[in-house]
Amino acid sequence: MKSSSSCAIASVALVFGVLLFSRSLAAFFTQRWTYGVENGALLQPVLVRLDPHVAAARKRAAVYYDEQRPHFEAAAKRFHLHAHFVETAANFSGRDTSYYDLVEKRLRAMVTLLRTQGRDDFKIEKDKC
Numbered sequence: 650m651k652s653s654s655s656c657a658i659a660s661v662a663l664v665f666g667v668l669l670f671s672r673s674l675a676a677f678f679t680q681r682w683t684y685g686v687e688n689g690a691l692l693q694p695v696l697v698r699l700d701p702h703v704a705a706a707r708k709r710a711a712v713y714y715d716e717q718r719p720h721f722e723a724a725a726k727r728f729h730l731h732a733h734f735v736e737t738a739a740n741f742s743g744r745d746t747s748y749y750d751l752v753e754k755r756l757r758a759m760v761t762l763l764r765t766q767g768r769d770d771f772k773i774e775k776d777k778c
Contacts, residue, residue, distance in 0.1 A: 676749075733770050736761055 696703040730738075736758035737751075745754060762768040 732766075733758055733762060733768070 693703075693707075697707060698704075733755075737754045740754050740757060741750075745751070756771075759768075759771040762770065
């Protein structure tokens with residue numbers, strides 16, 4: 650009797666472990682898929698060589714970027730960053746590279762501002778890009 654309950658517990662633990670591993674694996678590949686395929690980062694070098702429209706679009710984008718950069722830099726110098734985002738940026742490190750890292754830092758910044766300044770920005774915050 651004792652051995653059958655031990656087997657049942659071991660089976661449940663194994664299933665639980667497999668589920669946790671599967672979720673971690675899915676999260677890992679979802680981030681890679683989003684960056685590599687949906688954003689086109691992996692396909693761009695191939696498409697530029699195969700499709701002249703893609704090459705032309707990249708050239709137009711580069712010209713537009715060069716034209717707009719001075720305007721963007723001037724506007725950035727005049728821009729006042731809200732304390733919520735200052736707190737978010739203060740907590741970043743070189744290891745924070747994904748969208749999920751950004752969301753986590755934003756939530757932590759909201760908690761800090763709530764505790765230190767009584768701000769309740771979190772009530773209207775949405776994670777939409």
